[in-house]
Amino acid sequence: MKQTCSICLSQDLTSIRIIKSPYTFDDYTLYECGTCHSRVFDIEEHPFDIDAFYNSRPESRENLQPDFTLSPYWLHETKLIKKTFGGRPGSILDVGCRTGDFLLHWPQDITRFGVELSAQSASVAAGRGLHVIQESVEKIEFDRKFDVVTCYAILEHLSEPRKFLEKIAGLVNDHGVLVIEIPSYQTLKARILERLRVRWHMYCPPEHLNLYSRSFLDHYFALQGFSLQKRSYTSGGMFNPFARVPVLRSVWSRLMWWRDAYSPLNRLPIFDHMYSYYVKRR
Ligand SMILES: [Zn+2]
Numbered sequence: 001m002k003q004t005c006s007i008c009l010s011q012d013l014t015s016i017r018i019i020k021s022p023y024t025f026d027d028y029t030l031y032e033c034g035t036c037h038s039r040v041f042d043i044e045e046h047p048f049d050i051d052a053f054y055n056s057r058p059e060s061r062e063n064l065q066p067d068f069t070l071s072p073y074w075l076h077e078t079k080l081i082k083k084t085f086g087g088r089p090g091s092i093l094d095v096g097c098r099t100g101d102f103l104l105h106w107p108q109d110i111t112r113f114g115v116e117l118s119a120q121s122a123s124v125a126a127g128r129g130l131h132v133i134q135e136s137v138e139k140i141e142f143d144r145k146f147d148v149v150t151c152y153a154i155l156e157h158l159s160e161p162r163k164f165l166e167k168i169a170g171l172v173n174d175h176g177v178l179v180i181e182i183p184s185y186q187t188l189k190a191r192i193l194e195r196l197r198v199r200w201h202m203y204c205p206p207e208h209l210n211l212y213s214r215s216f217l218d219h220y221f222a223l224q225g226f227s228l229q230k231r232s233y234t235s236g237g238m239f240n241p242f243a244r245v246p247v248l249r250s251v252w253s254r255l256m257w258w259r260d261a262y263s264p265l266n267r268l269p270i271f272d273h274m275y276s277y278y279v280k281r282r
Helices: 050-055 072-085 119-127 161-169 188-195 214-223 246-261
Strands: 013-020 027-033 091-095 111-115 131-133 146-152 172-183 226-234 273-280
Touching (some): 172 214, 214 226, 214 273, 226 246
Parallel strands (some): 091 146
16 A cells, blocks of 8 residues: 655555556556645556566657658747747757657757657667767756756656656756646546546556646746746647548547647646646746
C-alpha cells in the first residue's frame, strides 16, 4: 500500500480504483491525494523493469529519418511561446526532445538544447545539428539557464517527480517561459469515461505514474517564482469518431486542429491534453 504522494509528499493517499495495466495486465491501485488532489500509481506495486520497457519501444522508422518537415502543430506552438515570452527567445531547452522535431522549428541562431533518454532518438537529433544530452535531466550539471524550457508528455512518466520539477524550475532564466504538457484527469473527457467505467487511455501504469492536479502545478511553480500565463486543452488529434471513413476523418481532423489551436473553447477543460505556460517573475 503506497503511503506517500510522490507529487506533494504528503501521507494523504486514498485508494480510489483498480486499473488494469494495458501492457502487463497487472492490477494497479489508483490513489488520489487528499492534499494536492493529484492521482498516482505505485510503480512498486508489481515488479517491473521500466528502463527495459522504454528501451524495447524504439521510435517508429519514419520518426528516425534524418529529413524533417515543418509541422503546423509545432509552428503554432513556437508562436504561442514567442507571444508568452514577449519576443524571440535566445535559447531553448526541450526536455524529452525525441528526434528533435520541435527544436528544429526554431531558427539556428537560437541556442537549441535537447535532453533525451533514448540513445536512438538522441543520435538522430544530434545528427540534425542540435545539442543533445542523453541523460536524465536531474543528473545533468548545466552551466547555463534558458529563456524557454519545454516538457511535452514527460511528467506523467516520472518515478520521482519532485527532483525533476525542482531541476527544470531552476533552469529557466528570469522572465523566461516554462511549458508543461500533461494529461489531465480534471477534464470532461476523462470524467465521462470515469462515469461510464471505461478506462481512460492515460491511466496506463506503469508507463504513466502521475496525474497532476492543476492546483498542485500552479501552487508548486508559484513557490518557485512562476506565474501561469496561459492554459489550454487539446484533443491531441487523438479523438476522431470517423476514423474509418476517409473523407469525414480528414474533415474532422481539420476541424479539431482548428478547435485545438484557435477556438476559445480550448480554454475549457474538455479534452485531456493540458498545456500550461508559466513565466518566471524573478
Ligand atoms: Zn499529493
